[in-house]
Amino acid sequence: MSQFSEHIRNLREERKIRQREVAACLKADTAFVSKLEKGERQARREQVLLLAELFNVDKEELLSLWLSEKVYDLVKDEEVALKSLKTAVKKIDNNKKSR
């Protein structure tokens, strides 16, 4: 269970819709949706946008949550995780300034 997967499950349950409907929106089957909601599969970017539309939530918010999950997965097993993230933040800050 990840932040993102819990979130989309919550959204779906709040709206009282079935996995089948989410599946239709993503053109996938319910097994796939089940796995998304349990964090056993990662959504692709395009799917995140479709979900945001379906649930009528802010796309940037949902994308951000999705991306942070991917980042977390990338670094979670490393001692140097925090340090690396901070370095990455600096790099992005620098790029922003120079643009």
Added chain:
Amino acid sequence: MSQFSEHIRNLREERKIRQREVAACLKADTAFVSKLEKGERQARREQVLLLAELFNVDKEELLSLWLSEKVYDLVKDEEVALKSLKTAVKKIDNNKKSR
């Protein structure tokens, strides 16, 4: 050119060794090393450790630089990059506390 790739090139040049020797250390060919140094290939974790040994630098430092590069690559094209990184940092902080 990435931070990491520039760094390993600098290390090599400081020590005045050839790509051929780096290649031997990694059991690869010089073409591969060239690409590493130009950021056209990403090193694997194991290779980073070998490089740290070869250049006699701190493994954690080098791993950290390598990982931050991967993080950066993951988020660099997204508007929500910074926000996502900050969310990931929080998640790691939380995990630390709870352990």
Added chain:
DNA sequence: ATTGTCTTGTCAAACAATGACAAAATTACA
């Protein structure tokens, strides 16, 4: 017991990454 919903296991197809090779380009220097 039947129906609808969700979950699990498995697998082939799609996709991406790696490392090898050959050949071209560049550099060093006799």
Added chain:
DNA sequence: TGTAATTTTGTCATTGTTTGACAAGACAAT
């Protein structure tokens, strides 16, 4: 300039990973 060493580029088969489909099982509600 010639040539030997080094580095770079392009290409490609191999390998590894991810995705989404299917079938079957579990669970819940009635």
